[in-house]
Amino acid sequence: MNTYHIDAYKGDIYTCVRSRCGFCFHACPVFLSKGFETYTSRGKCMIMKAFLEGKLPASQGLADRFALCTTCGYCTSVCDVDRPEIFNAFREDLRDAGYTIPRHDEIKENVEKQHSPYGSHDESLASRFAWKIDHDSPLLYYAGCTARYRERTIAEAMMMVLPSFDLLEEAMCCGSVLYRTGYRDDAMRQARALVSRIERYSTVVTTCAGCYKTLTRDYPAMGLQIRPEVLHCTQYLVREYKGGRLTLSPVGKGTKVTYHDPCHLGRGTCEYDAPRILLEAMGYEVIEMEHTREMALCCGAGGGLKSIDDSMATRIGSMRMEEAKRTGASLLVTACPFCVRNLRDAGGGELDVVDITELIAQSARREK
Amino acid sequence: MGTLFDELVGLLGNRKVTCDPIDLFPYSRDWCPLEHDHDFLPEAVCLPSTTEEVADILNLASKRGVPVVAWGGGTGMGGDCIAVDGGIVIATRQLNNVVELDEENRTITVQAGITIEDVNEVLARYGLWFPHDPESKPTSTVGAAIACDNNGTFGLRYGSMVDLLLSARVVLSTGEIIDAGPRKAHTTSTGYKLHYLMLGAQGTLGIVTEATLAVHPLPPSREVSLWLLPSMQSGIDILYSLHRAGVWLESAHINDRYRLDYYTHAYQERTGNDVTIPEGYQALLGVSVAGDDDVVAWTMKKMGTVIADGGGRRLDNPELEEAWWASKHTLSWEKNKWSSSQKEAKFGAADVAVPVGRVQDIYDTFVQSATSRGLPIVGVAVYNARPHVSPSLSCAVYVDDHDPLSVFSFYRYLDDMARAALSMQGTMSSYIGDGMRLRHLARAEHGRGLDVMWRVKDALDPSHTLNPHKIFPDDIERGRPP
Incomplete structure (x- = not known):
């Protein structure tokens, strides 16, 4: 008899089939884009039930459909069952059966060979801030691959704000993308490699919501313990601000902004307040969108979706942008380079999208 | 073609x-x-x-x-x-x-x-x-x-x-x-x-x-409250008294003792706090009143008097009230997640409606039928479907969907309830519809x-x-x- 990774979640799958509330639909980004229940969490549970009962075989069709999920976790916020965990496990089952997503395979190879999902990269992140880098510093700035290779202004803004810090000179992906696309063994290898590299630091600060969730939530779930304290940049900056080591000038006075909770930072790690504290400290007036905090709509980029269907990812992002525009804010602020990237692709022309670190860089003055 | x-x-x-x-x-x-x-x-x-x-x-x-x-x-x-x-x-x-x-x-x-x-x-x-x-x-x-x-x-x-x-x-x-x-x-x-x-x-x-x-x-303002009652039927009588008095409620739900225990048990599990139900109370009335603040305040006061006259008393527990309201309206997810209630077995409901004077009778039939069919009881919630007193009952039991006998018994139970409601000059379905069942x-x-x-x-x-x-x-x- 075959055994599957989702066997461990059988009880959860049948709980969904029983309760069948469908509350997971309401803001499921892929469902809102595609329309068929196949793409909802409840629909996926019905499909996995059929698979477990031998009514549906493993197939490329299943792999293709289960790849279309941003793993945003909205479904989990309205349910007792951790849905993305189950979907990750099923992605793994389908991969074991030989059904993979070519683009995700490429990403996996990129991480394997070059330690970054984006593949080749040549420019050193440190070049502009070499004077700040101290290899003996107890503080590591871990930018995350997107800030490092695609949204460099975010990494540069953060480096501008930080006191002296150390930087991993070469790429070292945390494994988030592997973990969320069904390559959990490979994610584990990558995670082990990173853990050994960061062991010596006291504090690791990251600008990436996905990396932050992976290091603080997924690593422990994988059985990995991390010695250093890991903080999202907003948490670190709030601590610095409250401790009087960072002064924020009121550059935002008179400006209305709205804040998009990145899924991995908000729902993923329950950090909703730190970014808002910083925005208010800089004088911005924060106007909330209709769906906010644990009910926030996803930007559309995560779970490997942007890599395989960019037009769907931006379609989802445009729903969020529409909601943001309705607030009347003149700026959409978020705290994740991947969200910034997708929301800009989705309609940044009509409403400016910035990462909070970029605002902090304009406002911060570090006390000696 | x-x-x-x-x-x-x-x-x-x-x-x-x-x-x-x-x-x-x-x-x-x-x-x-x-x-x-x-x-x-x-x-x-x-x-x-x-x-x-x-x-x-x-x-x-x-x-x-x-x-x-x-x-x-x-x-x-x-x-x-x-x-x-x-x-x-x-x-x-x-x-x-x-x-x-x-x-x-x-x-x-x-x-x-x-x-x-x-x-x-x-x-x-x-x-x-x-x-x-x-x-x-x-x-x-x-x-x-x-x-x-x-x-x-x-x-x-x-x-x-x-x-x-x-x-x-x-x-x-x-x-x-x-x-x-x-x-x-x-x-x-x-x-x-x-x-x-x-x-x-x-x-x-x-x-x-x-x-x-x-x-x-x-509505600009709303207050939600829970009241202990001596019986299900007393809830109906109290709603008529409130109606006669001119008290305009926004919602009213009468729950049986099983539901009351269900809510208090869930509350105890979540908070670790005990809830003591005094002797002699067999039902729970959940009410919301809404409007301007002064109207809400007046309604609460008048309602309290009428309910006390009908033998009820306030179950003064804001957390429990909030949790109950989360299950009815706000769907506040940290208070209430629907899936958590059905991890082992599924709810199944008979949704009969009976004349206003027969609520206690149909309730007794419910307990008797569910018990004799071997179906664990979730409990009864009496909704009011229309303006003024208009009971629509949700008579819920647990059904084990991995046990064919449990599913079979559930459908026999539905038949019992349907026939009983008809014999009381009611209807076999008040909110689910006939469907295929x-x-x-x-x-x-x-x-x-x-x-x-x-x-x-x-x-x-x-x-x-x-x-x-x-x-x-x-x-x-x-x-x-x-």
Whole structure:
């Protein structure tokens, strides 16, 4: 008899089939884009039930459909069952059966060979801030691959704000993308490699919501313990601000902004307040969108979706942008380079999208 | 003639049609208790986004002799939207636009696949709301609420769909599109009220694609309270006393001792705090009052006096009140997650309604039947479906969907409750609908009226395309082939 990774979640799958509330639909980004229940969490549970009962075989069709999920976790916020965990496990089952997503395979190879999902990269992140880098510093700035290779202004803004810090000179992906696309063994290898590299630091600060969730939530779930304290940049900056080591000038006075909770930072790690504290400290007036905090709509980029269907990812992002525009804010602020990237692709022309670190860089003055 | 799939794709394009079993399984059951591996697969699922596309599908289906079932949120509790005979499922969730919000006339016209929650998100921007408020509102669609004629939390003040549906656009199986109802007026004495005919018809007469609904101002303030009562029937008496006194409640729910224990147990588990229920109290009244602050304050005070006179007393526990209200209205997820209640077994409900003087009697029947059938009791909640006292009962038990005997016993229990309600001059269903679970008792419910209903069905759906094996028993369906 075959055994599957989702066997461990059988009880959860049948709980969904029983309760069948469908509350997971309401803001499921892929469902809102595609329309068929196949793409909802409840629909996926019905499909996995059929698979477990031998009514549906493993197939490329299943792999293709289960790849279309941003793993945003909205479904989990309205349910007792951790849905993305189950979907990750099923992605793994389908991969074991030989059904993979070519683009995700490429990403996996990129991480394997070059330690970054984006593949080749040549420019050193440190070049502009070499004077700040101290290899003996107890503080590591871990930018995350997107800030490092695609949204460099975010990494540069953060480096501008930080006191002296150390930087991993070469790429070292945390494994988030592997973990969320069904390559959990490979994610584990990558995670082990990173853990050994960061062991010596006291504090690791990251600008990436996905990396932050992976290091603080997924690593422990994988059985990995991390010695250093890991903080999202907003948490670190709030601590610095409250401790009087960072002064924020009121550059935002008179400006209305709205804040998009990145899924991995908000729902993923329950950090909703730190970014808002910083925005208010800089004088911005924060106007909330209709769906906010644990009910926030996803930007559309995560779970490997942007890599395989960019037009769907931006379609989802445009729903969020529409909601943001309705607030009347003149700026959409978020705290994740991947969200910034997708929301800009989705309609940044009509409403400016910035990462909070970029605002902090304009406002911060570090006390000696 | 091409394949069904090809013809549907010809009508809608390939992004809106699927015949792949992977996509069909999510539409293979609704919420009604079935054995865990029991599925009803349709042959195709379509996602129309206009009334005209629905008409095209129905035209095609009636020509091909393929059944069509309309699907809203798939949370129905009676199998209403299950494609028992295969055929086409019309999934309505892409019919999700607000057509017109008429602030001056307090109406909203929406496509039928929009969820009740989405309607209210739009209305809230204007200080308005659509107060038909079933607990499934994040998923339940306007069309499904019409087709099931279900109840909601605020029925006592605002009524249910019959009180809020002003008019509907309906597609018949012939492909004809009709506008039924008095447009934006609240009442009419002309002609037959065809829009009301769609209420509770479970998509067997036509498919509603658009509805104009009455909306109300959002109340500025609300207070929720729980009251211990000596009995279920005393709750009804108290509601009449409040009615006589002129106290205008927003909602009132009477719960039995099992429900009371359910709520207090859940509270104790979550908080670690004990709740002591004094001797002599066998029921729980949950009430909300709403309006301006001074009106709410006055109502609370007056209500307290009337309830005390009726033998009740306040269960003064704000956390418990908040948790109860989360289950009824706010759906605040940290307080209440629906899935957590059904990890081991599923809820199954008999939804009878009885005359106001027979609530205690039907309650006693419930306890007796559930116990003798070996079904663990969840408890009874008495909703009020319409303005003024109008009990609609949810008599819930646990059903083990991995145990065929438990599922079998549940359906025998449903029969017990249905027959008991009829014997008390009530009805076997008050918010779920017959679906596929009660149609064998339709003759007992409707008598010769059932034959007239079939003639209505025959007239509006001559090809018998729409949702077969619902409402009517097999002998009627077989006796008059199309």
